[in-house]
Amino acid sequence: MKKxxxxxxxxxxxxxxxISHLNFSS
Structure with a gap:
């Protein structure tokens, strides 16, 4: 459960x- x-x-x-990488690429 912990794993x-x-x-x-x-x-x-x-x-x-x-998501951050996609926003930076745009």
């Missing part, structure tokens, strides 16, 4: 970074 929560948190950060 899943950690993975979800990392996934959230990765998505935020991806």
């Amino acid at each position: 899943m929560f950690r993975g979800a948190k990392f996934r959230r950060i990765f998505i935020l970074l991806n």
Whole structure:
């Protein structure tokens, strides 16, 4: 359960970074 929560948190950060990168590219 702890591992899943950690993975979800990392996934959230990765998505935020991806969005920021797309905005920077535009």
